[in-house]
Amino acid sequence: MNLKNKIILTTVLSGALIYSSENLYDASKAEAAVSTQIAVGNWSTQTVVPYPTVVGAITSNTTIINGRGIPGAVVYATPFFAHTSLSSAIVDPHGNFQLLIPKQQAHSQLDFKQVVNGVASSTISYKVGLGIGAVSKVDTVRVTDTKVTGKGVAGATVSIKSGHHWGIEIGTGVVDSHGNFHVTIPKQSAGIELYVSQIRNGDESSSVKSVVETSPILLAPTITTHYAGALSLHGSASEGSTKVILKINGINIRTVNVAADNSYQFDVTDIPALAVSGTVFEVIAQDASGQLSPATSSTVKEAPAPTVNDYTFGETHVTGTAALGMAKVSVYDKDGKWLRDGSIDADGKFNVLVSDLSAFKFIGDSFSVRVSTTTGATSKATEGTIKNDLLTAVAAPTIANFYLNDTIISGTVTDGAKKVFLKINNQVIREGKIASDGSYLIATDDLTALKLIGVSFEVVTQDENNRYSETARATVKAFPAPVVTTYRAGQAYINGTLVLPAEVTRISAYDKSGTLLRNGAVNENGTFRIYVSGVAALQIAGDSFTVKAFGKYNRISETTVTIQP
Template sequence: MKKKALLWVAGLAATTGGALGLTDNETKVRAAENKIISQSANTSPEVGTTSSREPFAESVDVSMSADKSLQVTEGFHLGSTSISGISTPGGEVSIKYLYDANYIAKVTVDDQGRWQAIIPKLAVGDCLLLEDYTIAPTNGGIPASAIYQLWPSKLTESNFDLATTNTTTVTGSGGYPGVEVEVTFSVKVGNQVRPMKSSGIVDQDGNFEVPIVKQATGYALNVQQKWNGTVFGIDGSHGVMNFYVKVVEGIEKPTVDKVSSKETKVTGRGKQGAKVRVQASGQEIGTATVGQNGVFEVTIPAQKMGNELQITQEEDKDVSESTKVIVEQEVPEVTSELKEGMTTISGTASPGADVAVWTGAVAPVANVKSDVITGQWTATVPALIGGNSVQVSASLGLNQIKSSIRYGIELGSITELRAIIAGERVKVTGKGSPGATLNVKAGGNFVGTTTVDNTGKFELLIRRTIEGEKLSVSQTKNGMNSIVSETLVLKGIDAPNNIDIVTASSTEVSGKGKPGATVSIKVNGQEIGTGQVNNDGNFEVTIPKQAEGTKLSITQKEGEDESASVVVTVISAQLTKPTIDDYYVSAAYIRGTAPAGAVRVTLIIDGKVTKIGSINADGKYAIYANDIAALKVAGTNFEIAVTDVHGQRSEVASGTVKGLSNLMVNPYRAGQANITGAVEKNVERIAVYDKAGTILRYGQINADGTFRIYVSGFAAMQVVGDNFTVRALNSTGIIAQATATILP
């Protein structure tokens, strides 16, 4: 059983300011210190029969006069009522308690110099003074004397456990039951540092605890020991009556990672081998040991948002300060698959949170609320684009927003993959992710690449003609890779091609195929029409009128060899071709207007899809082209086409890269107020630049095409021999420029 402790401050009221280092003028006592002060002393220890230790020994301390003629030789021990010894023959030994005037015994020394006295039963703490005045006349009036003391075994610094800057209870072992251990330490009261004393009683097992407040590194705790209120030291009631226990630097508090309401683990860094404890509301909820890498992981029950966790680490009996962590809002997660074409995303967040979903655009594409109990949520989004990313955020109010990591959208699998021998080459066809780069390998070797067009289709010819050879095909887009699809090279028939638009009023489907082949048209697996390809390679198949949006699957068959299907979507009417604004060699964007119903715009150069652009809500489109070398050459032809939601392409619009327009600059002499000249009528602005290319000023363009730019006051326009540049611009960028020299 541990003994209660007593804390007191000499000369102070029963309030203190806490440990050293607290703020000045502090008038309240820490709760922990109040608890210490309120404890009382129990000074009636008894060694129980269940004690785990051996009986505790008492120590006998002796002080004698210089001649040492008076001594106790037997009987001075705990419980004794008789002591005997030696002194001067014929003398008289007087015995009394030290510092007491009354004698408890007087006995005569026999002629052999021996004596014996009956005394009260000896107890721990008794100090007897023995005197014999026989030698006083010949010893300058000084009698023979001796002091015999019976004290508990003494504590030393070695009996104390390590005291650190984290210590709030000084502990130790090996003490004598009932001894009061008193420790003096420092506290700050207001703006003063004062000593404070605290004590504890050694229990029946020899252990003791003394409450203190935390002390600074290097501070020496002053320790005294008392028996029945009397201080005794290493030599009993005299000599050095105290010793010191030095405070050393304690174990630091652990570093703890953030904890959310969903998590069941607390992680962080601490001292290798230290034990980490996690508490919530004063209750321990988990422990772990710091690993060799300094990292710990404590399993705990999930906590409510806003709860405070206190995390400490301890080594031996040294317990660090606690690191306090507030349980945060749960970080939202996406738990569903993210594959190209999907329109539903689901995940988890804090219950009742407002969840916003981004799939690549600047603004969120969906806003939903998580379930108030489970935190689960589901959002409907536009079809996911492979290679883009998904991110969600969850909000529980002002400054309570958490964002997820970014999740990549998987590219869809390659479908309708076929490899058909066509003459001396193999034609590889199929469907993939629009804009993705397609790579084909045979036997682990790269054999071909192409770009999937904006309708999701691809076709390329490779120099392989071995029937039965295995090809591996993959696609890459925005750093995302699809799974590898495989197909065997077959000797087969190509799919029908050049199929005309099919509208809701159409009763025929026409296109091109292999002469003599049979063309089949199906809807949802049901055949709705067949026809024969004529000798010219053309076919026309009669079908019933189909509703807009119906998908027609068209194949051709020759003998047992049936081609891959071509899927055509029935539309209300074919999209008209887009318009193209004038495009000059120095322009950054190709701009124009798309017809109603268009959702995607495509740039085609030399028959190849080069770039895919976006269409604004007002029908305007822009395709960045400043990085395309071919479009930096005047006279280069290009094409623009758009597609609808069904992938049906419009008529193709053709454009040509225009050279810079004519621009004439009249001779300019230093000191002139204006630069003048003439431009073509499609110019919207005119500007002058100094020789370093820095714009100086915009000018005025007149209705007849002449212009003037006021440059008076510009030092750069006054240096004879320097060059300057005049540039004509419109909404597409620079369309003309001319460089001239400043004349004298």
């Protein structure tokens, strides 16, 4: 046989490089030689065995390699530079073989040869190409679905197999230009495993597993804001829900059926925890098969108090704004007595007719407003005050000095004043009496708020039309103590001065045990003298005594003095 030394390089199959370096028989005689040897099966060491050929590309996804060889020959696949073959197969009578291999890394190399009667062919090498990747997304498949959808490589063919990767193919489809696929399949039973792969140019990707789910997932129910004091708890459940479960601290409290419109309602009048703001609770929906939805958690809230606009004497309505979800507004008098209800508009604004109510006839009186929900939750009260509708009718009254322990606030009012009121912290505390000469008195002996020096208060008057005067303001003062001149043992008089002599009605001296010794006299210039000649308690240097100044309304102040030698 005429042999020629040749090197053949050939590029085939998606860029895979096939190459060999070998002594081949002359091309003109190759076919006849091979045919003869195949026919007689008489291969020897003097005969050149051709290498096997691989059909199709080898990629990083390949696990089955098909090819052509000499019938009866054994074909071997070996990684480049490896000493042990990866796989082997016998060529069938028709010249076909199939090798099973584990997946190889992209850009690696596999060498192939075939052996006939102990005579080995030369080696042909194939580069392993980068295979197509797995589909990037498979959407949830449920028992009711007849399509599998997801994301893949545009133009690739998607294969759906049931049971396992090599299971029965139940559907195929092509990925569109946007990378989406929609593959029609028969309905599957719950728990069936579907394997989704994509194929391009005969190269099949690895599979993505999707387990068929029992039924559509129930969405979590919604909860209408629940306020402390509400009689019921409301919300809505998703389509397919048949029951809703109420839980507190992980404990099932109550279960109710879902209405035809998917709403639900719990009676909570006997659940104390839901009457307390801050309590955390949750609701869970359930379908007919017993499937549970995710839980929706919420917290019991305090019903928000309304905003009340300024109310001016003579206006017909009390107006304001309530939070969304509030259904009713109620007005109360200054003592908290309910007067009237009103409605709340969709935008939260409200107005309540009050012009016919006697509680709104006095400027300066207070009132309050509360709002409530349809479920019975009521907000805290927002306070309001009836204000003047005109400019001030009368001038402010005067306030005489008010000292600690005084039992009367006194002063004068201006012409036109018919009533006089004491206010503390902007609240009317009580009404006083106005004399015919324009003076007034307001009793304070039982008011503990005025028992501290520095506390402020106000006096205001009203005219015959109930219009308020300007406000007069004052504070509780300390009654000025007497200033005593140095006193020496045996001195005949105790002398001193008074800061406000006109306010003092009596000046007296007391011994160190608090026993009255003598009363003194106050002069017009504010000085005072107390005659104490011969008083035994004032004869010893180092002892002490007290001088007290008394005024009207139980006023009293004192100064303690040490007797000097």
